[in-house]
Each structure stands twice: as C-alpha cells, then as structure tokens.
Amino acid sequence: MQKEVGTVISTPEGPTTTHFDFVISDNRVRKGQFVTVDVPTGKVIGSITEITKANRYFERAESVAEYEKTSPISASFPVSEWEYSIASVNVHGLLCDGQTVRSTYPVSPGDRVFEAEPEMLKKFLQLDESGIYIGNLYHHDLQIKLSLSKLFQKHLAILAMSGSGKSYLTCVLIEELLERPPLSGRIAIVAIDNHGEYSGFKNTQYGKQTTVITGKQFKIPYRKVSPQMIREWIPEMSASQYRELVPIMQQLKREMKQSGSPFGIEDLIQRIELDLNDKKKENIKRPLLGWLTELALLKVIGSSDSHQFEQFVEPGRLLVLDLSDIENQRKKQIIVSYVCRRLFRLRKKEKIAPFLLVVEEAHNFAPEKVEKHHALARAPIITIAREGRKFGACLCLISQRPVHLATSALSQCNTNIILRMTNPFDIKHVGESCEGIDSDMLNSITTLRVGEALIVGEAISSPIFVKIRRRKSEFASKGKSLELLSKSFEEAKKKKEQDVEAFL
Ligand SMILES: Nc1ncnc2c1ncn2[C@@H]1O[C@H](COP(=O)(O)OP(=O)(O)OP(=O)(O)O)[C@@H](O)[C@H]1O
Numbered sequence: 166m167q168k169e170v171g172t173v174i175s176t177p178e179g180p181t182t183t184h185f186d187f188v189i190s191d192n193r194v195r196k197g198q199f200v201t202v203d204v205p206t207g208k209v210i211g212s213i214t215e216i217t218k219a220n221r222y223f224e225r226a227e228s229v230a231e232y233e234k235t236s237p238i239s240a241s242f243p244v245s246e247w248e249y250s251i252a253s254v255n256v257h258g259l260l261c262d263g264q265t266v267r268s269t270y271p272v273s274p275g276d277r278v279f280e281a282e283p284e285m286l287k288k289f290l291q292l293d294e295s296g297i298y299i300g301n302l303y304h305h306d307l308q309i310k311l312s313l314s315k316l317f318q319k320h321l322a323i324l325a326m327s328g329s330g331k332s333y334l335t336c337v338l339i340e341e342l343l344e345r346p347p348l349s350g351r352i353a354i355v356a357i358d359n360h361g362e363y364s365g366f367k368n369t370q371y372g373k374q375t376t377v378i379t380g381k382q383f384k385i386p387y388r389k390v391s392p393q394m395i396r397e398w399i400p401e402m403s404a405s406q407y408r409e410l411v412p413i414m415q416q417l418k419r420e421m422k423q424s425g426s427p428f429g430i431e432d433l434i435q436r437i438e439l440d441l442n443d444k445k446k447e448n449i450k451r452p453l454l455g456w457l458t459e460l461a462l463l464k465v466i467g468s469s470d471s472h473q474f475e476q477f478v479e480p481g482r483l484l485v486l487d488l489s490d491i492e493n494q495r496k497k498q499i500i501v502s503y504v505c506r507r508l509f510r511l512r513k514k515e516k517i518a519p520f521l522l523v524v525e526e527a528h529n530f531a532p533e534k535v536e537k538h539h540a541l542a543r544a545p546i547i548t549i550a551r552e553g554r555k556f557g558a559c560l561c562l563i564s565q566r567p568v569h570l571a572t573s574a575l576s577q578c579n580t581n582i583i584l585r586m587t588n589p590f591d592i593k594h595v596g597e598s599c600e601g602i603d604s605d606m607l608n609s610i611t612t613l614r615v616g617e618a619l620i621v622g623e624a625i626s627s628p629i630f631v632k633i634r635r636r637k638s639e640f641a642s643k644g645k646s647l648e649l650l651s652k653s654f655e656e657a658k659k660k661k662e663q664d665v666e667a668f669l
Pocket residue numbers: 325326327328329330331332333334565615616617633634635642644
C-alpha cells in the first residue's frame with residue numbers, strides 16, 4: 166500500500182519536467198525524501214529539496230504587529246488550521262517498465278504524491294543486491310548496496326574535511342571487499358596508509374587476509390628501477406644527463422643478468438664515477454652523482470625485493486603499506502610512485518588480480534599546481550586514473566583538501582562520496598568538479614554530521630544522502646582524543662619515574 170504524502174499544486178514556476186511543488190498532507194515528510202507521482206507512462210520520481218511553511222494569518226507584517234500589541238493572534242483566530250507546508254521536488258526521472266528514463270512531460274496539478282517505496286527505489290537507484298553495502302538511505306528503510314564495477318571501475322574519490330569519517334568509510338568499503346564471496350567477483354586491495362590507520366585490520370577477523378608492510382621494511386629492488394623512473398624521481402635532470410645515464414644503466418643491467426647477482430644503486434653510482442671520466446663530462450657527472458647519492462641515502466632502493474606484489478595482491482586480500490614510520494615526504498612519494506607504476510604494469514600483464522588502490526591524503530601525492538620536484542607520484546597516479554579502468558586497476562583517492570588535489574586525477578573519479586565539509590573553497594571546487602551536484606546539495610554538505618555522506622556519480626543513478634553503516638571490525642584507530650592522549654602520556658611518564666625509583 167503506497168503512503169500518500171500530498172497533492173501537486175500549480176505555481177508560477179511549475180510543474181515542469183524537472184520540478185514541481187506539492188502541498189503536504191503528512192507531516193512526517195522530510196527534506197531529502199524520495200517521492201513518486203503516478204503518470205500514464207510510469208512513475209515520476211523526485212526528491213524533496215526544500216519544505217516551506219505558510220500561514221495566511223501571518224502574511225502581512227503590519228497586521229501581525231498591530232494585533233499582537235493587544236493579544237496573540239492565535240487567541241482570536243484558528244491560526245493552526247491555516248498553516249500548511251509546501252515541498253519543492255526535483256524530478257530525477259521516470260521509472261517505466263523497470264527502466265529509468267528522462268522525464269519529458271510534467272506531472273499535473275492535483276496529482277497525488279506518494280512516498281517512494283524501497284523496492285522501487287532499489288530499481289531506480291540501480292542498486293545491486295550482491296553489491297557493496299555502504300549504509301542506509303536517509304528517511305527510507307533501504308540498504309544502499311552499490312555495484313562493485315560502478316563504484317570502483319571508473320575510480321572513486323572520498324572527499325571531506327578532517328575528522329568527518331573518510332578513513333572510517335574506507336574501512337567499511339574494505340570490509341565489504343574482504344567479505345565478498347569468490348562467486349561475486351573479488352578484487353585485491355592495496356592501501357597506502359599515511360597514518361597507520363589500516364594496519365589494525367591485522368588484529369581483526371580479517372587478519373588472515375591482511376598483510377602489513379611498513380615503510381622502513383619496504384625496498385624497491387634496483388633491478389626493477391628503469392632510467393625513466395630515476396628521471397621521474399629526479400626531475401631536475403637535463404636531457405643530456407639522462408642521455409648519459411641510460412646506456413650506463415642498460416650496461417649494468419646486462420652485467421647483472423650475466424653475473425646473476427643483484428646490484429644496488431651504489432653500483433650505479435660507482436659505474437658513473439668510472440664511466441664518465443672524461444673532463445668534458447664533468448658537468449654531467451657531478452650533478453648526477455649528487456642526486457643519486459641523495460637517492461641512495463633515502464635507503465629506499467635495495468639490491469633485492471623486500472616484498473613481491475604477485476604474492477600479496479590477491480583476490481580478497483588486503484595489502485597495507487604503512488608509511489607512518491617515514492618522515493621524509495620525498496621517500497614516501499618515491500615509494501608511492503613505484504607502487505603505482507609496478508602495480509599497473511603487473512596488472513596489465515595480468516600477473517596480479519584486479520585491484521583497488523586506496524590513496525590516503527591523495528592531495529599530498531597528486532597535488533595540483535605544485536612543481537614536479539614535490540609531486541613525484543603525481544604522474545603515475547594520473548596514469549592509473551586515465552587508463553586503469555580498461556585493465557581493472559581502480560583508484561580510491563581520499564582527500565581533506567580537494568582544492569589541492571590534481572584536477573586531472575579528480576576529474577577521472579566518476580563516483581564521489583562527500584562527507585562533511587565546511588571550507589568554502591573546497592565546497593566550490595567539489596561543486597565544479599563533480600557532475601550532478603546542485604547548489605542545494607552543496608549547501609547540505611556543510612550541515613552533514615560525522616558519518617553522513619552524499620554519494621554522487623556513476624555508482625548511483627541519482628545523488629543520495631546516506632548514513633554510513635557501522636564498522637564490523639572496530640580497532641583502535643590513531644585518532645584518539647586529546648584528553649586520552651595526554652592522560653596516557655602522563656601515565657607512561659609516571660610509570661617510567663616509578664621504575665627508575667625502584668631500580669635505584
Ligand atoms: N560512520 C561512522 N559511524 C560512527 N563513527 C564514525 C563514523 N565515521 C567516523 N566516525 C568516527 O569519527 C572519528 C573520525 O573519523 P575518521 O578518522 O574516519 O575521520 P577522517 O575523515 O579520516 O579524518 P582525517 O582527515 O583526520 O584522517 C573517528 O573516531 C570515527 O570513529
């Protein structure tokens with residue numbers, strides 16, 4: 166039985182094919198709720214963008230002021246009987262034989278308006294019963310389960326200010342991916358974790374599916390480093406310096422193959438020292454040696470593999486690259502740049518499973534308007550963003566400063582999940598870069614609470630507000646309150662002092 170909520174009215178603005186107003190007959194109606202109107206060709210579906218209240222008795226300011234001088238108007242007139250509410254509705258489409266099509270004819274004044282039923286919404290929003298359960302739709306009893314392909318294949322961006330639940334939501338997505346049965350199609354997950362927020366998966370029910378590699382453990386094997394990569398990591402290198410470097414690296418590679426033993430970056434430095442002995446090449450040799458020595462000091466390039474991706478990037482498994490133990494931004498960027506290139510290469514050759522690469526603080530790795538020198542991972546991230554979809558290499562970019570995130574990466578993210586955001590520059594940027602967001606939605610973003618999200622884009626046929634579901638694996642995150650942090654610091658200090666006293 167459909168629940169009637171009002172009647173379409175005629176206003177100077179409509180009804181039109183995209184908008185109508187209705188007078189509310191059920192005061193449980195709320196902003197954001199989906200409603201339907203039966204038309205001969207199917208059901209028009211829309212959502213309430215605003216609710217306005219009106220009352221004839223209070224329309225004229227001077228009469229209200231005059232009356233209220235002696236006694237309240239409500240004492241002399243039946244004011245409550247004349248109060249009514251009008252809901253404005255944005256039309257999203259027409260559901261016709263199970264298909265959603267564009268609405269091309271307006272509803273009529275006088276038409277009955279009904280609350281949208283969950284089963285119908287499921288069809289309209291193109292939800293997938295075996296999809297990723299992210300949370301519940303506001304005002305409706307409906308679980309939002311998004312299709313795996315629609316959500317990830319054309320990349321996902323999670324944008325919000327700090328502390329609004331980005332990492333929490335990402336954990337929910339990871340849980341869903343780890344729980345998928347093989348028959349539904351499983352992908353591998355690689356999380357680039359700046360603050361050690363995902364390592365906790367190791368101590369949960371998903372522990373067996375999780376591998377954690379810390380930044381200090383991670384080494385890039387020298388034999389996998391191409392001259393192109395070195396050039397990417399040392400953007401100051403000139404064309405002539407690069408021309409000298411290539412044959413030396415190629416020669417070293419040949420020798421490495423013949424000898425069968427792994428070489429390191431130190432071998433390359435030595436070889437450059439020997440091979441570029443000519444006095445004329447001094448201005449090529451010196452800077453090259455300087456840069457390569459700096460690179461070697463980062464201790465990020467090793468002689469052999471610390472970890473092989475083929476082993477860990479498996480369907481239904483999570484690989485966490487915990488970079489929280491690295492201070493040096495350059496080192497982090499080099500690791501991320503290598504990981505992106507390597508994963509994409511292996512995926513193209515089908516040596517690893519289709520994967521989702523989660524990049525926390527994406528604006529640090531793929532920043533907009535920052536010199537190449539400080540954005541070493543930007544090009545590889547953009548490459549996956551541009552070409553990944555054909556090969557099953559999916560990106561999930563997470564950022565609290567969308568304004569600083571490379572537009573060429575963000576614009577490739579066809580689904581956006583936006584949580585609370587208050588910075589006007591970020592909101593404006595989101596409005597410009599995400600298709601399908603109108604000004605009402607942008608205004609609502611500032612009023613969202615922690616754990617509430619707006620989903621817009623490929624994964625859903627119409628933008629919706631969702632309450633993100635609770636996580637199944639609650640593990641201590643690093644986001645402790647200041648009270649807790651200071652208490653535990655004092656307790657640890659006290660214990661240390663007591664231990665010293667006992668020892669003396
Ligand atoms: N859907 C939710 N339900 C319940 N609690 C939540 C939800 N989302 C977030 N929280 C809580 O809010 C706090 C902040 O969340 P989270 O760490 O995910 O924010 P963040 O956006 O990743 O912040 P940062 O930008 O600092 O990384 C956490 O303590 C988390 O437990």
